[in-house]
Amino acid sequence: MYVCPKPIQFVGISMFQRYVLTEECDCRVVITSEECDEEIAVYAKQNSNVVAIMAQDSDFVIYNAAKYYLSALHLDLNDMTTKVYSSTELAKLNNLDPQWLPVIATLLGNDYLSRDSLRSFHLRITNWKRAGYPRHHLLIPAVAKVVNEKLKLAMSVDEMSIILSKEVFGKSANNERQLAIKNALKSFFLLNTPSESKKNKIDEYSDKLLKAMMKHPNFNPMSEQVLVHSCVEHSNAFEDLTSQFKPSVLVYKSINSRFMGILRKHQQQIPGKNWIDEYAVYSEHSVKQGNKVIVSFPPFDFDLLKLTESDDTTLVSEKLKILLWAVTGENLFDDQSYQSEMERAFLRVNPKFFICSLVLYYLYRCEKILDLAEIDLFVTMFVILDSESNLVTNEIRARPNYNAVHLATVFNRGVQTIGRVASVLGTILPSFSSAHHNFFDGVLFQKIFVGEIKVDKSIESDRAKTTRAAIFDFMNFKA
Structure with a gap:
C-alpha cells in the first residue's frame, strides 16, 4: 500500500497516484471523461463480484448499486475500519421501499433540478412559513408522502416525470421542466449511461487510440471528449476574472486548438470534425453557451496510434x-x-x-x-x-x-x-x-x-x- 506524505494533498486520482497503481501495484485504473459516479455504480450493478464501493458521495446511497457503500472519509488505515452507509436503513427511516430513493433525491434538488426551482413545491408540502428553506427533518418525510401517494413502482420514468412535473410545478409545468425531472430520474436510476450500440459508433482507429492512451498514467480525459464527443469543458471557474490577463482558456486557445487537431488528424476529412464546442466560464460565454472553436490540423502527416x-x-x-x-x-x-x-x-x-x-x-x-x-x-x-x-x-x-x-x-x-x-x-x-x-x-x-x-x-x-x-x-x- 502506498500512502502519500502528509504535506502532499491530492485531489482525485493524480498522475502520480495512477502511476503507482498501474506500474507499481499492477492495478487496473479506469478513467472517465465525465462524472464517474454513474459509471462506478453501473459497473458495480453489472458485476456481481463487486463487494463494495468506497467513496464519499451521497449519490451512491441513492444508487444502491453494491452490497456495501463504505465511507472513504472515515477509513482508518491503522485498523482498516470505516463506516457503512445503508440505503435500506435510510429508506426505512421514512417507511419507503429503497427503490423510491432515486425519486426522493430528484425531488430534493440535484444537478438537473436546483433547490431554488423546487422551493415553492417544498414550501407547499411542508407548510413552511419562515424565511429560507424547510428543514430536512420536515422536508424528507413530506417528499416521501408525495411519492407514496402519487406514484407506483410499476410506472416508467416517462410516466413518473409527467406526474411529478404537474405535482411540483402546477400551472407553470412545461416540457423543459418535465425533461429536467426525467433526466434526474434517469441519472439516479442509472439509465443515463450510453448503450453498447452508442459506444460502438466511435471509429475503429479512435477506439484503438483511446485504449492505447488510457494505458499511460498521464492520460488526460479531455482526449476522449475531443475524439468521441463534440464538446470540451475547461474548469477555469475559480480563476480571478479581474486579472490583468485574459482567462486561461483564451490565453491557451491556440494550443488547445492544435491539441484537438493532433487528436483528430485521422478525422480531418470527416464533415463536422473541424470544430468543437468549448465550454468555459468567463465574461463572453459560459457553460450555458459553448464557443465554437476551430480545430487546427497539423500540416504534416503522422500515425498517432503508433507514436502513442x-x-x-x-x-x-x-x-x-x-x-x-x-x-x-x-x-x-x-x-x-x-x-x-x-x-x-x-x-x-x-x-x-x-x-x-x-x-x-x-x-x-x-x-x-x-x-x-x-x-x-x-x-x-x-x-x-x-x-x-x-x-x-x-x-x-x-x-x-x-x-x-x-x-x-x-x-x-x-x-x-x-x-x-x-x-x-x-x-x-x-x-x-x-x-x-x-x-x-x-x-x-x-x-x-x-x-x-x-x-x-x-x-x-x-x-x-x-x-x-x-x-x-x-x-x-x-x-
Missing part, C-alpha cells in the same frame, strides 16, 4: 516536433535534418523543467504576456527548488500580492495545457517534468515576486547557472 503505443527512442524526434508545433505553430518537419535547431535548444534544458520552459516560451514568444524579467522570476524559483538547500518555507504572507497570484495562475494553467498535449504522444517527456513540487511553490514565488528573496547569480552553483542559461537560450530562440 511505441517506446521506440527513434520516434522521440517526431514526437517532439509535434509537441513543439502544438506550442509554437511552427512546422519543424520542414527542417530536413533529424533534429532541428529548436529541438536541440529545448533538449539542453534540465528535463525537470521541460514543460515549464515550453509554457514560458509560449507566454513570452507567442502570446507576449511575459517579459524576460518575469521569466527570470520563474527561473529563479526553478533554481531554488532544484538546489539541495532550497529556501522553501510554509510561512504564508498575510496579504499576498495578487499580481503574483494571477501570474502563477496563468503559468500553472499552461503546465496543464501543454501536459495535456504531451499526454497523447505516449512516452516523450519524463514523468517528473509534470511533478508540481519540482518546479512550483506558491509561497516561494510570492517572496521572489515581491523581493523578499533575492538570489546572487554570481555565486550560484554551476548546476544552477547551467539550468538558467539553458532556459534563457531556449527563450531567446526564434522559431
